[in-house]
Every structure is written in structure tokens, then in C-alpha cells.
Amino acid sequence: MRAGSFYQNYREVKLLVVHCSATRCNKNFSVEALRRCHLARGFASIGYHFYITRDGEVHICRPVHQIGAHATGWNDKSIGICYEGGLDECGRPADTRTYAQKCSLLDLLRQLKTDYPQASILGHYQLSNSIHKACPCFDAKGQYRGL
Numbered sequence: 400m401r402a403g404s405f406y407q408n409y410r411e412v413k414l415l416v417v418h419c420s421a422t423r424c425n426k427n428f429s430v431e432a433l434r435r436c437h438l439a440r441g442f443a444s445i446g447y448h449f450y451i452t453r454d455g456e457v458h459i460c461r462p463v464h465q466i467g468a469h470a471t472g473w474n475d476k477s478i479g480i481c482y483e484g485g486l487d488e489c490g491r492p493a494d495t496r497t498y499a500q501k502c503s504l505l506d507l508l509r510q511l512k513t514d515y516p517q518a519s520i521l522g523h524y525q526l527s528n529s530i531h532k533a534c535p536c537f538d539a540k541g542q543y544r545g546l
Contacts, residue, residue, distance in 0.1 A: 410464060410466070410475070410476075411476060412463070412476060412477065412478055412515045412518050413476040413477065413517065413518055413519065414473060414476055414477035414478070414518055414519055414520075414521060414526075415477065415478050415480065415508060415511050415512070415515070415518050415519070415520045415521070416469060416470050416473065416477045416478070416479050416480065416521055416522070416523055416526065417480050417481075417482075417504070417520065417521070417522050417523065417535045417539040418447065418469060418470075418479060418480065418481040418482070418522075418523045418534050418535050419481065419482055419483075419484055419485025419486075419495075419534050419535040419536050420433060420450075420481055420482070420483050420484060420485060421485045421486060421492075421534060422483065422484060422485065422486060423484075423486045423487070423488060423490060424453075424484045424485075424486065424487060424488065424493070424495035425488045427453075427483075428483050428484075429452065430445070430450050430452065430458045430460070433445055433447075433450055433460075433481075434460075437468075442468050443468075444460070444461065445460035445461060446460075446461070446467055446468030446469045446479065447460050447461065447467060447469050447479040447480060447481040448460060448461045448462075448463050448465075448467055448469075448478045448479050448480065449478075449479070449480045449481070449507060450480075450481050450482075450483070451480070451481070451482045451483065451500050451503050451504055451507070452483045452500075453483050453484065453497050453499070453500060454497075454499055455497065455498075455499025455500055455502060455503040456503070457503050457506075457507055461479075463478055463514075467479040469481070469523075470523060470526055472526075472527075473526055478511060478515070478518070480504065480507060480508070480511075481535075482496055482500050482504060482535065483500070484496065484497075484500075485533070485534060485535060485536045486536075492533035492534075492536045493536055494535075494536045494537040495536070496537070505543075508520060508543055508546055509546060512546045519540075520539055520540060520543040520544075520546060521539055521540050522534065522535045522537065522538065522539035522540060523535055525538075525539065525540050
């Protein structure tokens with residue numbers, strides 16, 4: 400999959416922002432459920448560019464040349480990637496990525512770094528000290544530093 404090579408010149412992408420859906424790991428949250436949730440919040444469609452379900456399938460939700468709706472103040476310079484999960488069975492923040500999700504996320508980030516070599520990889524909470532959420536419930540900056 401070539402995530403952005405054709406469109407990469409349409410806007411400057413400085414950040415690849417990793418999110419979680421903040422849903423329990425023992426409950427399915429399909430791409431259709433995510434779409435309904437984002438539409439109910441007033442978005443035109445899903446705000447992320449990519450959504451990775453627990454089976455590791457990467458769903459393309461928004462073209463990368465289009466500005467996302469996933470990180471207020473950062474959308475114009477970023478690509479948003481979300482994985483299904485982020486909460487344990489009791490609803491507490493946790494890194495709930497399946498092995499398939501970890502593999503798919505790594506593959507996607509490698510491709511996006513090829514297309515946008517200047518972009519930094521950060522978790523949502525790592526964008527600013529003023530963001531007070533656990534999303535994506537792991538240290539994306541540290542884990543993907545070598546890409």
C-alpha cells in the first residue's frame with residue numbers, strides 16, 4: 400500500500416499522530432461504529448486517516464492529502480492513525496494492541512515515513528503538555544524512534 404506518495408505534495412505533513420479509539424479491548428468497535436461516532440460528533444466522516452481494527456486490517460478513512468479531524472491545532476500538518484482499543488476490560492487506559500495491530504501499525508508507519516521522511520511520530524498525548532489524556536496508551540514516540 401502506498402499511503403501517500405501520490406498526494407504527499409498537496410500539504411506539508413510534519414507529524415504522524417497515533418491514537419486509540421478509547422474503547423474496551425473485549426468489545427468490538429468496527430470502522431462502521433467509528434464512522435457513526437464521528438458523524439454524531441459533527442464530523443463530515445471519520446477524522447482519522449487510518450483505522451486499524453483488532454484483526455490488523457488497516458482501513459483507509461480519509462485521503463492523506465485531506466486535513467484530518469483528530470488533534471485540534473495539529474490537523475493541518477499531520478496524519479492521524481487510530482487503533483481499535485486502548486482500554487482494558489474494566490475501562491482503564493491500557494496498551495491493548497493485538498499482535499496483528501502492532502504489525503500493521505509498524506508497517507503503516509514505515510510506509511508513511513518513506514512518504515514523509517521529515518515527519519515525527521507521536522502519540523496524541525505527546526503533542527502538548529496541555530493534552531490530558533492517555534491516548535494512545537503507550538509511548539509511540541519512544542517505540543517508533545528508530546523509524
